[in-house]
Amino acid sequence: MPQLASKETCTGCAACGNICPHDAITLRPNEEGFLQPSINPEKCVECKLCEKACPIVNGKDLKHPEVTQVYALWDNRTRTESSSGGAFSAFARNVLDKGGVVFGAAWTDEFTCGHIECTSPKELSRLRGSKYVQSDINNTFKAAKAALTEGKPVLFTGTPCQIAGLRSFLLKPYPNLLTIDIVCHGVPSNVLFKNYISKLKAEYPQYRDATGFSFRNLKGWGLQPAVRLQDKSMKHLSGIPNLYMHGFNRGMIFRESCYDCHFNGLSRVGDLTIADFWGLGRQGTPFSHNQTQGVSLVLANSEAGRQALGELKDCFIEPRAVEEAIPYNHNLVASTKLSPDRETLIAAFNNPELTLKEISNSFHLTNKTLKGRIKSLLKKSGLFWPVKSLIEKIRAL
Ligand SMILES: Cc1cc2nc3c(=O)[nH]c(=O)nc-3n(C[C@H](O)[C@H](O)[C@H](O)COP(=O)(O)OP(=O)(O)OC[C@H]3O[C@@H](n4cnc5c(N)ncnc54)[C@H](O)[C@@H]3O)c2cc1C
Ligand code: SF4
Ligand code: SF4
Ligand code: SF4
Numbered sequence: 225m226p227q228l229a230s231k232e233t234c235t236g237c238a239a240c241g242n243i244c245p246h247d248a249i250t251l252r253p254n255e256e257g258f259l260q261p262s263i264n265p266e267k268c269v270e271c272k273l274c275e276k277a278c279p280i281v282n283g284k285d286l287k288h289p290e291v292t293q294v295y296a297l298w299d300n301r302t303r304t305e306s307s308s309g310g311a312f313s314a315f316a317r318n319v320l321d322k323g324g325v326v327f328g329a330a331w332t333d334e335f336t337c338g339h340i341e342c343t344s345p346k347e348l349s350r351l352r353g354s355k356y357v358q359s360d361i362n363n364t365f366k367a368a369k370a371a372l373t374e375g376k377p378v379l380f381t382g383t384p385c386q387i388a389g390l391r392s393f394l395l396k397p398y399p400n401l402l403t404i405d406i407v408c409h410g411v412p413s414n415v416l417f418k419n420y421i422s423k424l425k426a427e428y429p430q431y432r433d434a435t436g437f438s439f440r441n442l443k444g445w446g447l448q449p450a451v452r453l454q455d456k457s458m459k460h461l462s463g464i465p466n467l468y469m470h471g472f473n474r475g476m477i478f479r480e481s482c483y484d485c486h487f488n489g490l491s492r493v494g495d496l497t498i499a500d501f502w503g504l505g506r507q508g509t510p511f512s513h514n515q516t517q518g519v520s521l522v523l524a525n526s527e528a529g530r531q532a533l534g535e536l537k538d539c540f541i542e543p544r545a546v547e548e549a550i551p552y553n554h555n556l557v558a559s560t561k562l563s564p565d566r567e568t569l570i571a572a573f574n575n576p577e578l579t580l581k582e583i584s585n586s587f588h589l590t591n592k593t594l595k596g597r598i599k600s601l602l603k604k605s606g607l608f609w610p611v612k613s614l615i616e617k618i619r620a621l
Pocket of ligand 3: 228229233234235236237238239240241261277278279280281389
């Protein structure tokens with residue numbers, strides 16, 4: 225039988241499942257809810273292609289040389305609909321304009337995140353917005369290969385381990401492929417997220433008819449989780465109903481591989497890297513533009529990435545020092561620290577007998593620092609964004 229990555233190191237990238245020519249590999253949720261390959265010995269012919277495609281097992285160095293500068297960027301057309309500055313949409317639009325195909329993470333049902341293929345600008349809105357859940361790759365590596373073989377320009381976006389999985393799966397470089405990895409702190413499972421939603425609906429009548437979820441603020445830059453109700457209105461979450469994000473922000477509910485991630489650092493697997501440019505202008509050269517609507521951090525890691533950046537239209541782009549990007553974005557260069565309570569907290573979220581209140585009481589997840597309490601008060605009073613904007617203006621003086 226082939227030897228794939230262990231439970232601790234497997235990222236769930238699905239390269240093995242996509243490459244198996246005999247359909248012998250199925251990715252199933254493990255006991256914590258994370259997708260893990262399982263091999264059907266009756267179908268497996270021991271060709272070992274899956275070992276060759278696994279970026280953890282094959283040991284291939286897929287990383288581009290370290291960048292020496294980064295960019296602050298926003299897309300004038302989609303900045304307010306995106307998680308940070310809309311860098312993803314700007315690159316994606318350019319690929320679609322050339323008759324290409326874009327792959328990325330969408331909600332594939334109300335509360336499940338999975339990768340999909342987009343061929344029109346209208347469909348891109350499904351990919352916009354960070355979903356803080358591990359996206360299921362499904363068969364998108366196969367679909368990307370089919371488009372690449374037809375000679376279409378292809379943009380594939382995802383977490384760095386997913387980009388490593390795709391490039392490993394392809395077995396050779398394609399000149400018509402552009403990849404974007406996101407700076408990534410780690411991912412919880414779709415299973416845990418759905419279990420949290422079930423508890424939320426059962427325990428809080430105001431969220432009972434939830435039909436969707438948004439992790440980011442739609443009017444400003446930052447996190448502001450909200451539930452979409454049947455009448456399409458958005459209802460914000462705070463305190464115990466927001467327990468998923470409390471676990472997430474403390475880095476306690478991620479996949480095991482995320483705590484020793486092979487794909488962070490300034491040497492990256494994607495042609496481009498995008499993230500939130502937290503800390504922009506706080507040291508070195510001041511940044512004199514308004515940041516409250518979001519600014520993307522962009523790294524152009526390869527020739528293909530630099531070319532794509534040069535082709536962007538309708539964007540603000542300013543080169544910045546690499547050192548500026550690191551202090552406020554720890555996960556650009558390092559993994560999230562493993563919490564001793566990770567396993568028990570994941571088990572608690574997945575236990576149908578436990579309520580959110582009971583979990584909160586056991587793990588003290590909603591305790592806030594003074595800074596956190598002030599932020600909450602400002603958000604509730606509607607003063608958060610005016611105050612933030614004023615602080616940014618003072619900083620830029
Ligand atoms: C799991 C996760 C971890 C993150 N960790 C960090 C971090 O540590 N530091 C930081 O600065 N920013 C982090 N981000 C935010 C990310 O950097 C921004 O989403 C990114 O900069 C895109 O910004 P944009 O304005 O171009 O956004 P958008 O238009 O909102 O971009 C959406 C893009 O993100 C992709 N995407 C969304 N959800 C997922 C997902 N679950 N899995 C894979 N791809 C997804 C989409 O495919 C699309 O390409 C994280 C996002 C996710 C989803
Ligand atoms: S060894 Fe070959 S047939 Fe067996 S699971 Fe791997 S890819 Fe499939
Ligand atoms: S290819 Fe990806 S999903 Fe398959 S074993 Fe390796 S890391 Fe896990
Ligand atoms: S932290 Fe690393 S292993 Fe975890 S999802 Fe992100 S890229 Fe993959």
